[in-house]
Structure formats: C-alpha cells, structure tokens
Amino acid sequence: MATQTESRFSRYREVFLSFLSDTWIGYAFVIPATIILAVIIGYPTLRGLYLAFFEVSLLNPEQMNFVGLENFAALASDPIFKQALWHTVLLTALAVSLQYLLGLGLALALKEKVPGAGIFRSLSMVTWVMPVIVMVIIFRFMVQNGFGPINILLDSLGMPTTYWFGEPGVAFPLIIVMHIWRNVPFYAISLLAAMQSIPKEQYEAARLDSAGPLQRFRHITLPQISYVSMIMIVLHVTFTFKNFDIVYLSTGGGPLGNTEVLATYVYKQAFEQYALGMGASIGVVMLILMLAFTVIYVKLEEVD
Amino acid sequence: MATNTDPESRNIAQRIDAWLDDDMSPRRALVVYLVLGLYFAFLLLPVVYMVLVSFTSQEFLFSSELLPSLGDLTLYNYEAVLSRGDFRTYFVNSMIVATSTTLLVLTVGILAGYSMSRFEYPGRGALLYAFLSTQMLPLVLILIPFYLLMNSLNLVDSLFGIIIAHAVIGIPLGTWLLKGYIDDIPESLDEAAKMDGCSHLSILRRVIVPLAMPGIAVSGFYTFILSWNDYLLVSMLSQTAATRTLPFGLQLFQAQNTVAWNLLIAAAVITMAPVILLFAVAQRWVVEGLASGGMKGN
Numbered sequence: 001m002a003t004q005t006e007s008r009f010s011r012y013r014e015v016f017l018s019f020l021s022d023t024w025i026g027y028a029f030v031i032p033a034t035i036i037l038a039v040i041i042g043y044p045t046l047r048g049l050y051l052a053f054f055e056v057s058l059l060n061p062e063q064m065n066f067v068g069l070e071n072f073a074a075l076a077s078d079p080i081f082k083q084a085l086w087h088t089v090l091l092t093a094l095a096v097s098l099q100y101l102l103g104l105g106l107a108l109a110l111k112e113k114v115p116g117a118g119i120f121r122s123l124s125m126v127t128w129v130m131p132v133i134v135m136v137i138i139f140r141f142m143v144q145n146g147f148g149p150i151n152i153l154l155d156s157l158g159m160p161t162t163y164w165f166g167e168p169g170v171a172f173p174l175i176i177v178m179h180i181w182r183n184v185p186f187y188a189i190s191l192l193a194a195m196q197s198i199p200k201e202q203y204e205a206a207r208l209d210s211a212g213p214l215q216r217f218r219h220i221t222l223p224q225i226s227y228v229s230m231i232m233i234v235l236h237v238t239f240t241f242k243n244f245d246i247v248y249l250s251t252g253g254g255p256l257g258n259t260e261v262l263a264t265y266v267y268k269q270a271f272e273q274y275a276l277g278m279g280a281s282i283g284v285v286m287l288i289l290m291l292a293f294t295v296i297y298v299k300l301e302e303v304d
Numbered sequence: 305m306a307t308n309t310d311p312e313s314r315n316i317a318q319r320i321d322a323w324l325d326d327d328m329s330p331r332r333a334l335v336v337y338l339v340l341g342l343y344f345a346f347l348l349l350p351v352v353y354m355v356l357v358s359f360t361s362q363e364f365l366f367s368s369e370l371l372p373s374l375g376d377l378t379l380y381n382y383e384a385v386l387s388r389g390d391f392r393t394y395f396v397n398s399m400i401v402a403t404s405t406t407l408l409v410l411t412v413g414i415l416a417g418y419s420m421s422r423f424e425y426p427g428r429g430a431l432l433y434a435f436l437s438t439q440m441l442p443l444v445l446i447l448i449p450f451y452l453l454m455n456s457l458n459l460v461d462s463l464f465g466i467i468i469a470h471a472v473i474g475i476p477l478g479t480w481l482l483k484g485y486i487d488d489i490p491e492s493l494d495e496a497a498k499m500d501g502c503s504h505l506s507i508l509r510r511v512i513v514p515l516a517m518p519g520i521a522v523s524g525f526y527t528f529i530l531s532w533n534d535y536l537l538v539s540m541l542s543q544t545a546a547t548r549t550l551p552f553g554l555q556l557f558q559a560q561n562t563v564a565w566n567l568l569i570a571a572a573v574i575t576m577a578p579v580i581l582l583f584a585v586a587q588r589w590v591v592e593g594l595a596s597g598g599m600k601g602n
Contacts, residue, residue, distance in 0.1 A: 025504050026423025030431065033416035033475050040453070040472040041438050047449035061452060106343050112336040120340050122587050127347050129583045130576040131533035133551040137572045138350050141357075141565060147366045149353060155368065181347065242442035245535050266444040276448055283445025290440055 051280035058274035071281035081282065083257060084265040087172070088286075091261060092240040095179035096233060102180060103187025103232075110192050121192075124185040132182075136249040139178055140165060168258045171251050175259055178246055187232055194228040195221060230301045237297075238290050262286050358382070358570040365566050381570035385557075390545050391571065394553035397463060398532060399578075401549055404467045405531040406524050409474040413523060414516070416475075417482030418508055422494065432483070435476040443536060451540055461543040469537045474527035481526070485519025486512055521589040529579050550575040 052072075055065040075081045110121055127135070142150045143164035151161040164170045198220065206216045244263040247253065253260040253268070262282055270279035356372065357365060364376035385391055420432055450469075451460070459465030489512060497507045513520070538552040545553075554575060557568040583590065 022423055023425045026419045026425045026428075029415040029419035029423070029504075033412040033435070033479055034431065036412065036468070036472060037435065037438060037475060040450070040468060041441070041446065044446040044449035044453055045438075045441055047453075048445045051449065058448070061448070102343075105339070109336055109339045109343065112332075114333050114336050114340075117340075120344060122584075123344065123348065125583060125587075125590075126351060126580060129529050129579050130351075131535070131551045131579070133533075133535050133554055134572045134576045137554070137568060138354050141354065141569060142350060144565075147368060147565075149370055152368050152370050181350075184343075185347065238440050242440075242444070244442075244444055249535065263442060263444045266442070267447075270444075270448055279448070280445060283442050286442045287440070287445060290442075294440070 048280050048283055051277050052284045053281075054277045056276040058270060058276050061276065064277075067277070071277050072285075074278065075281060075285065080257060080260065081265065084260045084262050085285075087259065088241060088261040088263075091172070091176065091179075092237055095176050095183075095240050096236050098176065099180055099183045099187055099236060100229070100233060102184045104191055106184060106188035107191035107195060110188060111195055121189070124188060126185075127182050128186045132245045133249055135178060135182060136246070139174065139250065143174070165251050166255050168255050171255060171259050175247060175250060178250065179240060182246075183236060187236075190228055190232055191225055194225040198224045226301070230297070234294055234297055237293060241290055241293075242286060354569055355573055358566075358573045360566075362566045365569075381566045382574075385567050385571045385574065388556070390548075391553065391556060393545060394548050394550050394556075395574070397547065398549040398575075401463055401466050401470065402528050402531040404463075405470040405474060406527045408467060408471045409478045409527040410520060410524055412471075413475060413478040413482050414508070414513065414520070416479045417486050418512055420479070420483045421486040422491070432480070435479055438472075438476050447536075447540060454541060460541055461547050462541075463547055466538055466541050466547065466549070467531075469541060470527075470531040470534060473534075473537075474530050478523040478527055481523045482516065482519050485516045489515045518589050521586055525582065525586045525590045528582065532579050 051064075053066060053068060055067045055071075057063065106124070110117060110124070142148050145151055145161055145163045150164070155161050164174055202220050203216055206220055211219065242263055243261075244267065247259055247261050248264050248267065251259045253264040262285070266279045266282045266286075269275045269282065273279075358381055359378065360372045360376045361378050361380065364372045416435075420428055454460050454465055454469070457465075459468060493511050493515070494507050497511050502510065532549075533551060534549075535551045538549050542548045542552060550571075554568065554571055557564045557571055
C-alpha cells in the first residue's frame with residue numbers, strides 16, 4: 001500500500017516536473033524575440049507616450065517640462081494638424097477602398113483559366129516588392145516637366161504640362177495612385193488564394209439551382225473571401241494611416257501643405273520645429289485612432 | 305450511365321461538359337485578356353520604361369522623345385554608377401544588413417513560433433497579441449526615443465544597429481507566420497521524436513525546421529525585402545557613408561537642385577534588381593505562402 005502511494009506520488013511528481021520544465025523551455029524559446037522587441041520597440045513606445053505630456057526640445061532632450069494635456073489642447077486649435085488629419089483619413093479611405101475594388105477585379109481576372117494566366121500571376125507582385133524609394137523615383141521621373149513620359153504624351157495631345165507633384169490639385173491624387181500601384185497586386189493574390197480554396201462543388205450546386213454569375217459571386221464568393229478581405233483591409237488601413245515614406249519622399253507634404261499627412265507632420269514637428277512633445281502627442285492621436293478603427297472593424301465583422 | 309457504352313459519344317459529352325464548366329468562350333477569353341492587359345499596362349509599363357531609359361544616353365533622357373532609337377542605347381549610366389566606390393559600399397552594406405536581419409529574424413522567430421505553437425504557459429496568447437500589436441505603432445511616434453536609446457546603446461552609425469532595428473520590425477509578422485506553419489505540423493511527429501530520446505532543440509532541428517521550410521521561405525523573403533527596402537530607419541541610424549544602404553544611398557545622385565536622372569535611374573534599377581530576382585526565385589512559395597498566411601491566423 002505504502003509503495004503504491006509512493007509510486008503514484010512519484011508519478012505525479014514526474015508529470016509535474018515535466019510540466020514545469022516544458023513551461024520553462026517554452027519561456028526560454030520565446031525569450032530572445034521578446035527581449036529584443038521589449039527593449040528596442042516597447043521601451044521607446046512607452047517613452048513616446050510619456051513625452052506627449054511634456055514640453056521637450058530636440059536640442060535639449062534632457063530638459064522636460066510637464067505640461068499635462070496642453071499639447072493635445074494645442075493640437076485641437078492647430079489648423080495644420082486638422083488639415084493633416086483630414087488628408088490622412090481621406091488618403092486612407094480612398095486608397096484602401098480603391099485598392100480593394102481594383103484588387104478584387106484583378107483577382108477575378110487572374111482566376112480565369114486563360115492560357116498564360118500563370119505568367120500574369122507571377123509578374124503581378126513586382127510593384128509590391130520594390131523599395132518605396134524606387135517607386136517614388138519612377139513616378140517623379142514620369143511627371144518631370146519637359147522630359148517625363150507623361151508630360152511628353154500630354155504635350156503631344158496639346159494638353160498643359162508641369163511637374164505634377166508640384167501641382168496643388170494633382171499631387172494628392174498622384175499619391176493615391178502610387179498606393180494603388182504598389183498594393184493592388186498583393187490584394188489580388190491574397191483574394192485569389194481565398195477564392196481558389198472555395199470548393200468547386202458549391203458553384204456546381206448553385207448552377208443547378210440556376211443561379212447566375214452575379215448571384216454566385218454575391219452568395220458564394222463574397223462570404224468566403226470575407227475573412228481574407230478583413231485581414232487585408234485592417235492591414236492596409238493601418239499601413240496607409242501611419243505611412244511616412246511614400247508621402248515624405250514624393251512631395252514632402254507639399255505643395256503648400258496639400259499632401260501633409262499626420263506622419264509627415266509628426267516628423268516635421270520633431271525634426272524641423274524641434275518640438276518633441278508636440279510630435280509625440282500627434283503620434284498618440286494616430287495610435288488611438290488606429291486602435292479604435294481596428295477594434296470597431298473586427299467587432300463589426302464578428303457581428304456579421 | 306451504365307447504358308452509355310459508346311465511348312465516342314461519351315467523350316463528346318464530357319468535352320461539352322468541361323467546356324461549359326470552364327465557361328471559357330473565345331469572347332470571354334478576349335475580355336479577360338483585355339482586362340489583364342489594362343492592369344499590367346498600368347503596373348508594368350512604368351517599370352519597363354524605367355529599365356529601358358536606364359540604358360539610354362543623357363541626351364535622349366532629357367529630350368522630348370518618348371522612345372529611344374538604337375543609337376541612343378548605352379551602358380554608360382551603369383558604368384558610371386558602378387565605378388563609384390561609395391555606391392559599391394552601399395550595395396555591400398545592403399547585402400550584409402538584409403542577409404543578417406533575415407537570419408536573425410528567422411532564428412528568434414522559429415524559436416518563438418515553436419514555443420507559441422507547442423508549449424502551454426501563462427501569458428502565451430497575450431504575448432502573441434503583444435507581438436502583433438507592435439505592427440500598429442506609427443514608427444514616427446517612437447523615432448526620437450528610439451534614436452536616443454540606440455545612441456545610448458552605441459548602436460548609431462553601425463551596421464549591427466541597423467540590423468537590430470530591422471529585425472524588430474520583422475520579428476512580429478515573422479513569428480506569427482512561422483507559428484501558423486508549425487501549427488500545421490502534426491504533433492505526433494514531435495512525440496515520436498521525443499520517444500526516440502530527442503531533446504527539444506533536436507526536435508526543432510530534425511522535425512520542425514525541415515517541415516516548416518515553406519513558411520521559413522516566406523518569412524525569410526518578407527524580412528529580406530523589408531530590410532532591403534527600408535529608408536526611414538537607415539536615414540536615422542546611418543550617419544556616414546560607411547553604414548549607408550542602397551535606398552538611402554540613392555541621394556548620392558540628387559543634389560540640392562539638380563538630379564542626375566540618368567545615373568539615378570540606373571542606380572534605382574540596381575537597387576530593385578536583387579529583390580526582384582529573389583522574388584522571381586522564391587515566387588512560388590511566397591505568393592502562396594503570403595496569401596495563405598492570412599488565412600492561417602483564423
């Protein structure tokens with residue numbers, strides 16, 4: 001009897017110890033990634049949030065004056081901030097919805113089994129893999145006055161020519177076009193993969209019920225690509241909302257603030273006005289808006 | 305069905321069926337080609353045109369001609385760009401940084417992905433969310449504290465500092481993708497290896513890594529282009545020519561008011577060539593993997 005209890009006890013002990021050691025090994029494996037992230041990104045983030053409540057100059061970052069919510073109050077009455085916020089929201093809404101629609105269209109075209117479709121599929125991601133700076137160079141070259149191909153074409157049609165990134169009404173649409181150019185293939189390939197994983201039998205069954213192509217798209221395709229669509233939309237809303245380099249490298253926020261977005265405004269506040277606290281408070285507003293969007297969108301998707 | 309023994313007629317019926325199934329009448333195929341043609345004209349013509357222009361003389365480039373004649377073609381731009389020692393340094397730096405970042409992200413990502421996939425411990429789910437939420441942070445918010453931190457760690461103006469910075473951006477998504485792929489490997493294989501007396505590290509090396517290769521290829525590719533293409537972090541951390549990488553180094557050909565377009569375009573082609581080549585090689589896995597990666601998180 002005694003030996004039985006003992007052996008049972010020792011078995012428990014063994015299970016417990018192996019559970020303990022497994023837990024420790026689990027922690028050990030995840031620790032390198034966690035430490036790198038915590039130190040290099042976690043700490044600066046907390047520090048950035050903290051800075052938003054101070055008046056700090058880049059020229060003397062040690063000297064910090066606590067100002068409470070004053071930075072945020074200043075933002076509320078800052079016309080450039082409001083303009084940048086509006087541009088950011090507009091850019092994100094237009095770029096992401098156009099990308100999604102055009103990506104869906106490309107996915108439907110790539111899904112067709114025409115000869116050579118494979119070549120199109122493999123060529124499609126070229127714009128997505130190239131560096132942003134190279135994309136910007138391509139676009140800036142194309143709209144150069146005098147020798148850029150777009151202007152050569154416009155000129156031959158007798159239309160006005162100019163450096164279009166410097167044209168107030170045109171610079172903003174051009175930036176949307178760059179977003180579309182870069183990201184549509186990624187949407188298309190992801191949506192295509194989702195479409196191809198839909199069992200063919202469902203289409204056959206719908207066909208037997210004499211559902212037309214549009215009905216089949218509405219009732220079979222759309223519901224089953226909704227999860228991937230959600231991922232793509234959340235991913236690109238956050239990407240576009242916080243994106244810095246596409247705008248900064250192509251127009252720098254100009255002409256006359258026409259393409260100023262929150263990310264470029266943060267950068268200017270910090271590095272041109274040396275107002276670190278002010279810049280950080282704009283960053284905090286961006287973070288809050290993005291979190292709010294993600295939570296609401298995911299909740300809405302769950303309700304559906 | 306069984307009564308239909310005439311192979312000839314059945315064959316025709318099947319062909320008609322298949323044809324209906326495909327729904328690919330010539331008219332429809334034409335429309336599909338037209339749509340694809342429009343898309344790819346928009347996507348690829350600018351790239352093709354840039355590559356073409358990079359092989360032409362400066363006189364042609366600044367002329368108002370749209371297409372070069374044979375006489376305009378030259379390799380001069382590439383010779384001029386590649387003969388610059390600083391540009392060659394940037395290229396080597398880019399290679400070192402992108403390769404090391406990829407290796408670093410894959411190493412810690414495989415460990416973390418394995419841990420999150422196979423071990424139960426308190427805080428596991430929260431950790432994964434914490435990893436992913438870093439993707440939402442606006443980089444501009446953390447730029448200054450990040451710079452001050454790197455400065456105090458002596459990581460400013462060093463390739464190692466740039467590698468660490470890029471790794472931080474790549475680790476969250478890399479870990480998440482790898483966890484998805486490792487989740488797909490049946491746990492019975494781990495158990496079998498454990499029975500044979502394998503330690504966790506050797507299970508990782510002999511079972512997990514070989515079977516997760518497609519996922520490793522995807523995460524590796526994603527990290528490589530992320531590092532290769534980065535401009536913002538390098539512009540922050542690199543202060544001398546010795547640590548510059550290609551995207552930031554392209555400013556070599558843009559002075560305050562004058563841009564040496566012929567050289568800049570050739571240099572831009574050289575800058576994008578490695579990632580495009582890599583993509584061409586890895587395309588099969590990457591396209592499928594990136595697309596299915598999104599669905600795996602379900």
